[in-house]
Amino acid sequence: MTVAFERPSETPSLDKVGPVLVATGIAVLLLAAILLAAWLTGASGLASDLQARLQPPSFQHLFGTDMFGRDVLARTIKGLALSFRIGFLAAGISVIIATCLAIVAASGSRLADSIVSLLTDMTMGLPHLVLLILISFALGGGTTAVVIAVAVTHWPRLTRILRAEILQVRNADYVAVSRNFGKSRWFIARHHILPHLIPQMIVGFVLLFPHAILHEAGLTFLGFGLEPGKPAIGILLSESMRYLMAGKWWLGLFPGFLLLVAVLCFDVIGNGLRALTDPRGGRS
Amino acid sequence: MRLEAVAVGFGFGGGTPVLDGVDLALESGRISGLTGKSGRGKSTLGKILARHLLPTKGRVLIDGAAPVSSGFNPVQLIHQTAIFAVNPRWKIGRIVSEACLPDEALMQALGIRRQWLDRYPHELSGGELQRVALLRSLTPRTRFLIADEITSMLDPIAQSEIWHALIDVSEKRDIGILVISHDRALLDRVAAQTVTL
Numbered sequence: 001m002t003v004a005f006e007r008p009s010e011t012p013s014l015d016k017v018g019p020v021l022v023a024t025g026i027a028v029l030l031l032a033a034i035l036l037a038a039w040l041t042g043a044s045g046l047a048s049d050l051q052a053r054l055q056p057p058s059f060q061h062l063f064g065t066d067m068f069g070r071d072v073l074a075r076t077i078k079g080l081a082l083s084f085r086i087g088f089l090a091a092g093i094s095v096i097i098a099t100c101l102a103i104v105a106a107s108g109s110r111l112a113d114s115i116v117s118l119l120t121d122m123t124m125g126l127p128h129l130v131l132l133i134l135i136s137f138a139l140g141g142g143t144t145a146v147v148i149a150v151a152v153t154h155w156p157r158l159t160r161i162l163r164a165e166i167l168q169v170r171n172a173d174y175v176a177v178s179r180n181f182g183k184s185r186w187f188i189a190r191h192h193i194l195p196h197l198i199p200q201m202i203v204g205f206v207l208l209f210p211h212a213i214l215h216e217a218g219l220t221f222l223g224f225g226l227e228p229g230k231p232a233i234g235i236l237l238s239e240s241m242r243y244l245m246a247g248k249w250w251l252g253l254f255p256g257f258l259l260l261v262a263v264l265c266f267d268v269i270g271n272g273l274r275a276l277t278d279p280r281g282g283r284s
Numbered sequence: 285m286r287l288e289a290v291a292v293g294f295g296f297g298g299g300t301p302v303l304d305g306v307d308l309a310l311e312s313g314r315i316s317g318l319t320g321k322s323g324r325g326k327s328t329l330g331k332i333l334a335r336h337l338l339p340t341k342g343r344v345l346i347d348g349a350a351p352v353s354s355g356f357n358p359v360q361l362i363h364q365t366a367i368f369a370v371n372p373r374w375k376i377g378r379i380v381s382e383a384c385l386p387d388e389a390l391m392q393a394l395g396i397r398r399q400w401l402d403r404y405p406h407e408l409s410g411g412e413l414q415r416v417a418l419l420r421s422l423t424p425r426t427r428f429l430i431a432d433e434i435t436s437m438l439d440p441i442a443q444s445e446i447w448h449a450l451i452d453v454s455e456k457r458d459i460g461i462l463v464i465s466h467d468r469a470l471l472d473r474v475a476a477q478t479v480t481l
Contacts, residue, residue, distance in 0.1 A: 173369040176336045177420075181383040182356035195373050 020272030023265040030262055034081040037074070054243065057250050064250035066236075067243065076255045078231040080262060083213045086147055090216070091208035093151035095158060095201055102162030106170065116163070120156040128153060132215055136224045146225045150212045158204040165200055169193045199277030206270035210263035217259055233259045285312035286347055287333060287359060287428045287460060293341030294328055302328050305342070308479060312427050312460040315451065317475030319465060324481045326464045327364075330430040333462065334361035346427075356383070358427035362434045366413040370405045376416055377401035383423045393449045394419055411442040418446065422453055429454075432464045447474050 049069035057064045063072035105116035123131070132149045139145035169175060175192050183191075213233075219225035220234025228235060233255050240252030287310040295301040302325040310316055310333075320326050331337040333344055335357050343350060346358065363369040370379050380386045380401070394415040405413055414434055421429060431450070435443040451474060454461050463475050471478045 172371075173363055174371045177361070177369055178382060180335060180357040180360060181423075182354065183382075192371055 017272065019268050020276075023268035023272070026261060027265040027269060030080065030258075030265070031084070033077055034084060037077045037081060054248055063254040064248075066239065066251055072236070072250060072254055075231040075236060076233070076258050079233040079236055079255060080258060082143075082226070082230060082232050083216055083259070083262075086143060086150070086216045087209045087213040089147045090150035090154065090212040091205050093147070094154040094208050094212070095205045097151065098155040098158035098162055098204065099197070099201060101155065101159045102166060105159070105163045106166035116159065120159055123153065123156045129218065132219055133222065133224045136219055141224060141227070143226060146216050146219055149219065150215050154208050154211060158200075158208070161200055161204065162197060165196055166193060169196050199273070203270055203274040203277060206266055206273055209270075210266040213259070213266075214263055285358075285427050285458075285460070286310070287312075288345045288348075289329065289333060289342065290345060291342035292329065292332055292339045292344065294325065294332060294337065294339050301340070303332075303339075306481070308333075310428060310460045310462050313454060313458040315454055315461045315463060315475050317463045317465065317471035317478030318481060319468065319471060319478055320481030322466075326481050327432050329481065330361060330432045330462065330464050333428070334359045334430045336361055356423075356425050358425060359430065360421035360423075360426050360428070361430045362414075362417055362421055362432060364433040364436060366410065366417040367405060369417050370413065372405055374405075375401065376403055376405065376408065379405070380416055380420045382420060386419050387422075387424075390419060390422060390453065393452060395445055395449075411438045414438065414442075415446065418450070422457075422459070424457075426457075426459060428460045428462070430462045430464065433466070435470070436465065436467065443470075450474075
């Protein structure tokens with residue numbers, strides 16, 4: 001019998017970091033495009049031009065034009081900018097809610113822990129999209145309603161992770177040692193517990209961000225999100241449905257593809273950050 | 285200085301007590317042994333003495349008085365597995381200076397190299413990390429050390445080096461050490477007296 005030992009790769013870390021770097025590069029490009037949108041696509045990009053209705057992609061209009069002759073590239077970038085803003089706000093509020101509830105749950109009070117656990121289970125038990133639609137509808141739609149709806153439905157997973165992390169670190173032997181050295185609760189929270197939470201919060205935020213963007217687009221696509229006049233990705237996709245059968249594929253393909261690329265990029269970055277923030281993988 | 289456990293009792297979650305009415309006394313500058321079968325509560329008693337756990341019955345006294353519940357505890361506990369007793373996100377240099385700046389002579393006596401200070405805990409071996417945990421606990425204010433199976437996972441050379449250093453520290457700094465172990469041969473070598481739980 002022959003036993004063969006394979007030599008481990010000498011640069012395993014590069015294999016892991018590669019996709020994250022590519023995703024970061026694309027995400028930076030997208031963010032730059034959003035910031036430079038007016039300069040890239042021209043100020044008139046969003047204006048109607050009925051002479052140039054439903055034109056396929058060309059050098060003048062890279063993503064083609066829509067039924068009012070508006071540049072689809074300009075509208076897609078504007079839509080992404082709006083989605084990013086909503087995603088950023090919703091994910092940020094979700095992380096704040098999750099952190100506060102995790103601290104309350106892990107504070108030592110059994111009643112508080114039970115209440116937070118019940119809230120978490122209830123929110124996770126309800127169908128996600130139904131809850132989003134209900135909240136957005138109840139708040140009358142619009143940007144604020146979408147931000148609130150996404151924010152108040154996306155905290156449970158992160159709350160569970162942060163609560164478990166706090167409980168684990170609080171009961172760790174090195175925290176007991178630190179307490180025995182006479183260190184204050186504030187010192188322990190700041191130097192032992194918080195450094196374990198911050199990476200989880202950052203990763204949670206980066207992973208929530210694409211989720212929030214997708215939900216915003218989904219809500220808007222279904223008509224419960226942003227106002228129809230806004231150049232949101234969901235509205236662009238919704239409008240494109242009427243023209244797809246007529247062969248106007250560019251109306252849905254490009255906004256949908258860019259949304260997919262943005263979501264994928266931030267998902268890959270989030271997963272990469274999660275791997276990198278693990279102290280055992282920190283050196284590599 | 286004298287560390288005493290007076291009629292100490294402890295039970296987990298209201299179940300059958302692990303410890304019931306245990307008395308133990310430890311003098312500073314002396315090395316005492318504590319042995320007994322698994323599950324008799326040796327480690328639990330060690331944790332109670334070092335204030336990592338509070339007894340459900342009885343008291344722990346230092347020089348006849350109850351120690352203050354906050355501030356530096358002169359009784360320090362060394363765990364069997366050092367990797368769990370150090371913050372994985374801290375470098376060794378920060379870990380050993382958590383209570384105070386480490387003593388250079390003690391660093392040498394324990395065989396701790398300067399280059400370890402810039403490493404993370406997972407970059408040291410179990411034996412190296414145990415030396416780090418010892419250095420951290422042996423502050424000028426430490427009067428008692430509860431050594432819970434601290435060398436049971438180490439090779440004989442590392443065991444010998446660590447115990448020689450600890451015996452020396454105990455004499456020079458007047459530190460009382462409670463050696464918790466299943467190894468009777470080790471207890472016979474290092475402890476002046478051994479109590480069986």
